[in-house]
Amino acid sequence: MMDWTTPFVFDFMQRAFAISILIAIPMALLSCFLVLRGWSLMGDAISHAVLPGIVLAYVAGIPLAIGAFLAGMFCAVSTGWLNLNSRLKEDTVMGIVFSGMFGLGIVLFAAVPSNLHLDHILFGDMLGIGWRDIVWTGSVAVGITLALLLLRSDLMALIFDPAHAQAIGLKVRWLHYGLLAMISLSVVSALTAIGIILAIGLLIAPGAIAFLWTRRFGAMLIIATVVSVVAAVAGVYLSFWLDSAPAPTIILLLTAVFVFSFVVTVRRDRRARQAA
Secondary structure (H helix, E strand, O other), X not given: OOOOOHHHOOHHHHHHHHHHHHHHHHHHHHHHHHHHHOOHHHHHHHHHHHHHHHHHHHHHOOOHHHHHHHHHHHHHHHHHHHHHOOOOOHHHHHHHHHHHHHXXXXXXXXXXXXXXXXXXXXXXXXXXOOHXXXXXXXXXXXXXXXXXXXXXXXXXXXXXXXXXXXXXXXXXXXXXXHHHHHHHHHHHHHXXXXXXXXXXXXXXXXXXXXXXXXOOHHHHHHHHHHHHHHHHHHHHHHHHHHOOOHHHHHHHHHHHHHHHHHHHHHHHHHHHHHHO
């Protein structure tokens, strides 16, 4: 007879539960800003662009997180510069930059002998993390969460009306790059657990789901966080019984919740229009 508490007994599962929650909270909050800003592809771009930074950091003998963060910021800054100095649309520029950097990362990885595992970089290794990883991820999670809550009003002004934000004296450029820095940090902190490929799911899905259910930003933040944390815990738990990797299971659950939310809210809105 199966005991439903079995997954909570093992140390590696306890660490997986802990880090999944620490990743889920800041990424859920960021996802709301990304969805409303129309920056979903920016999260994708940064998550892919960190690969060459990881390889170069390994060659230089510095912490991989530093290389990943610098590569992510380079992607974000170069995307902004190209967007301002060309006729191309922002999504086109992002697609070119992140695919180019991801390709560079793959080439560098193949060319540089190392003991790095590409699968772990791309998809994470949540069951192999240690308490040191949890402390690092937790520190980043607390920092990002506090920054987003403290700067919430300023970031909302930047997202909804950048011209007005600048007119009332907000440091728009600092807010812009600060938000990009937080995206890069969140991807880097999640690197060990969920990898650079699956990080994009946590950076988009919670905010998209919350946006379907509410038009109030405060409620959107709460819904996104609850959905993200529940999916994270449930995904890790189910992966134990399904003998699957935790990170893909979490993303699969978020996808299922999004499909359910989309169907329900579309029907709700259709009935509301018909009643009106």
